[in-house]
Amino acid sequence: MVEKPGHQPPSRVADCCQAGLFTATILVSAFLLFWVQPLFAKMILPILGGSSSVWTTSMLFFQFTLLAGYLYAHFSSRLLAAGPQILLHLILLGAAFLSLPFYIDSTNAETPAGSPVFWVLSFAALTVGLPFFMVSATAPLLQRWFSLTRHKDRDNPYFLYAASNLGSMAALFCFPLIFEPSFGVHLQTIYWRTAYGVLAALFLASGIVTFTNLDFENTKKSPAKDQALPASESDRISTASRLSWVFLAFVPSSMMLGLTSHVTTDITPIAMFWIVPLAIYLLSFVLVFSRYRHLIGDKGLAAIIILCTSALILMKFAGFVKTADAAMISIALHTTLFFATAWLLHGYLSSSRPRAAHLTEFYLWLSIGGMLGGMFNAVVAPIIFNQVYEYYAIILPVYFFAMKVLVEKKSAGAAACQSGATINLATLFGMFVVLLLVADTIMSRPITATVRWTFVAGSTASVVIAGIAALYALGRLPRHLVFYVIVLAVLCNALVLYSTHTNLLLTRSFYGSLKVKVKHDSDGVPYHLFIHGSTQHNLQRVAADARERTEPLLYYHRQANLTHAIRAIQSHQSHQHRPLHLGVVGLGAGATSAYLEEGDTATFYEIDPEVVAMAKNRNYFTFLDDARGQTEIIVGDARLQLQKAGNDSFDILLIDAFSSDSVPVHLLTAEAVEMYLHKLKDDGVLIFHLSNRYLDLKKVMQGYRLPDGSAIYYASKRGVEKPADSAKLSVGLFSHSRVALIAKESALPEEITLSTRWLKLEHDPDFTTWTDDFSNVLGVLKF
Missing domain, CATH: 3.40.50.150 (Vaccinia Virus protein VP39)
Structure with a gap:
């Protein structure tokens, strides 16, 4: 590109200073984002009886607000020039500062009767909503502004996204290891306000650098095509690409929340067990947007997924998870499984990312997918499932999808790989949701053997037919997936037949899952057993006396x-x-x-x-x-x-x-x-x-x-x-x-x-x- 007089490219030192300033600003904004999330959840935990669902619902709020921040960043970038946009954001940052520090008196707050999901969302909006909204918009705005400057890396600002995730991970580990053991929540809110002030100052400096270093040619037209990036062949983003980004972001988001609920239900809803899955989630983004994207190939990740899932299935049916040591091994396997899944699917996202001109839209669709994952776990699943099945609705299709990845003979191009992965995984996900709904319906109430067998036979036939039809309609998928559908139906119904006769009650609420089962002693005397989460709480002999x-x-x-x-x-x-x-x-x-x-x-x-x-x-x-x-x-x-x-x-x-x-x-x-x-x-x-x-x-x-x-x-x-x-x-x-x-x-x-x-x-x-x-x-x- 030939520079016009008066618009000479900045020196190497100026480039380094600009990159350092933008990196520092994004690091601080990400640190604040992921400091406030566990802090807020810890503050409202007492109000909601210590339920592990507090984190899932809080995450749903933060995903909603993150989406709102990305929408603001995307449309303000479309509608406003750089100067007015910088001024607007600084004004809003200052307005949000006036609402700080936030503090919650958990000893006097009253929650509504029934499920408090929407109460949590509205309460969060009134306390931390505006500051979080402003900080969440900072990262995509800064990356967009960076792409408008004359910096030598302006056409590929995705390295700032990796820096953002590193800042997020730093906050996640600082909270349980430094902040929580050393400071009370009130003092932390004071420190958070101070850090927010530092962010505003850094943002002001970044805005000044952006405005004084604008590449005016770049602000008038899309950047020149960068052959080094795996971008699409045209500036136009297809609907299929957008839907694919959404779904590939949805699966790891839902799986992360499912893993968190699984761990915190069995142990305790503390920050460390909230943070580890979230940190792994972010680490996967850091890896796929860096040169380490292919450190472990897709087939290697698929093999890890298959091995971990198989080991968990064996542990479950062999009864090994009854001991504390085995439970910790199970948690390690679940965590490794999630890491491999997030790395694999986020890798597809990285391979299909657009050029810098579409950067804010790309993040917008990723945010929509993450929000939908949170909504599925926090709102939809508790309505459609009587037990905590949403986690299995994710890991089981991922398991079969990994089999497909492992047996593929060669890799397709980035676009074809992304499209094929989305179609296959979405098909499997839909089938498993149907299968789990069938199993949940039968297992939630005692029924006669005849009705059970009839229901199982009918559901097996209908699911297989629907699966084959879906595979045909979605087009050109490997025939072995039809076999997977049949196997899924048989396995799910076998589980129903194995478990149904002992259940009197299966239900769930915001505060956990409940089971009442029938047990018989060696003399044939029946007992009713109450299980809350994974713990046996009460047992009563069924007798006339x-x-x-x-x-x-x-x-x-x-x-x-x-x-x-x-x-x-x-x-x-x-x-x-x-x-x-x-x-x-x-x-x-x-x-x-x-x-x-x-x-x-x-x-x-x-x-x-x-x-x-x-x-x-x-x-x-x-x-x-x-x-x-x-x-x-x-x-x-x-x-x-x-x-x-x-x-x-x-x-x-x-x-x-x-x-x-x-x-x-x-x-x-x-x-x-x-x-x-x-x-x-x-x-x-x-x-x-x-x-x-x-x-x-x-x-x-x-x-x-x-x-x-x-x-x-x-x-x-x-x-x-x-x-x-x-x-x-x-x-x-x-x-x-x-x-x-x-x-x-x-x-x-x-x-x-x-x-x-x-x-x-x-x-x-x-x-x-x-x-x-x-x-x-x-x-x-x-x-």
Whole structure:
């Protein structure tokens, strides 16, 4: 290109300075974007009972807002010249600064009844919406402006996209490793506002450099075609390309959220387990937009996908995931599977990326795909599926798609490769959604064998016919995919036949998945088992005799620590000849009501309406109906609802609100414990059920500073023998429990203070007490 007088190309030093300034600005903007995401989710987590769905819903909001930012960047680039666009963005950045710092008082916020998805979205918009919107628009705007300057790399500004992802990853790892363990959430919002000010200053400098270094020829016409880029043959982007970008962005986005839900449901919704999948997601973008795109070829990535998925299937059917070590191996396999999938599919996106003139539109369609992935997981899947099947609706078609990639004899061009990948994967995805809907419909209710077989036969035939028709209609796909469709139908229906007869209830809510299954012991006696997430919570014998039905089992077995504590406290307080008032945070199947005597009262606090409906249904459990005392259920977050209860209300307050192995941290803070103690009578006892496969919550108990004269006693497996009859049932009739008691020493009976099973805990000054502003779950992970 021949430069006109007065428009000489900048020197190498000027080019380096400009690239450094733009890179620094994009790094800071990306850092802010991915700092605020886990920070906001952590701030609203207490309001929503510690549910793992908080992260999925928060991500949906951020994906919506990111899309809005990209729309703003795209259309403002089309409608405004560089100068007015720079001025407009600076004005909006300043307006957003006035809304900072954002802070949420989680102890007083009220959520609506039912699913709070749309409440989360609107709440996020009012608190962090405008600042996030402005920061999200910064990266595509800067890359667009860079392409309008006279910089030597102006026709290929995608290196800035890699820098953006590196800044995002830096924030994701700084949050759990530095910010969360060191600073409270309020202080972090102050620091975030300061960093936002730095971004505004860098953006101003970048705007000045852009305006003074404009390539006026480049602003009037599209850049010259760069033969080095894998761009399309014409400036016009086809509808097929746009749809392909959307779907190839949709699959990794949905898979990332599915993986996050899978991990945080089994462990706990903490930042580290939110961040790892998101960091891997971003790392895949860094790799595919760099020279390391083909470090592992498509066939190598496909082989990794097949090996990881096959190993997970074997672990599932062999029952290896029942142990904690196997669960961690399973998480590692899921993570590797996701990394390979994101790398493969984002690689197709990279290969088909357009030239710089269409840069903002490319990011816009990627953002739409990511947003649709979030919407599928957060909104659509909970409506159409009774269990958390959306993750399998992604990984199973990816598995079969990887088989196709592996057996292909040669690679096609970028456009053909992208188009073929999209059509094949979209077809498989649609088929699997249909198959899982069929399986979910059958497995969600008990039906007769005849109806089940008829349904399976009909669904198999219809799915196979529909699959063949879809393959034919979508055109020229390998015939072996027809075979895959048949195999899918057979496998899915085999799963239905294998599982249906044991399920009484399969359902889900914002707060987790619920199952009620029928189990039989070695004598043929039936039991109803309640499973919340992946944890067996309650078990009830199905019998005509009410005394047999009301005998608590599993964690509430007569020889378990919880029962030992409650019975000892009841006996100790019985000399006062007054009815006991028992408060229970976490309803479950209502098994705790079996502890009530005539005249006693139990008040249950339960956040999930689906759990309440299950516990009240006599077809599943009869604990509440068979209770000898009076029961009351209050729906809502326990901590918010307990604040409304009068002081000196309870003789015993039991905190047992853990779904799966997920821990609602806000129920374990120092402020929460102080409030609990105020709600207890003078001789009342606070009980924490702390059983958890992954977290050592005893450390949290040792961090509390209690009033003078109060003490903490802790019991685990020590001194507890497993009942001889426990093995009569495959799931066991007894489960060891870890329990902590907090009360005045004088309120605790000798059966506890002098027992070998109970250990008195001393305050640990080295442990940083959890508060409403600070908690560090990584510090109590079991290694």
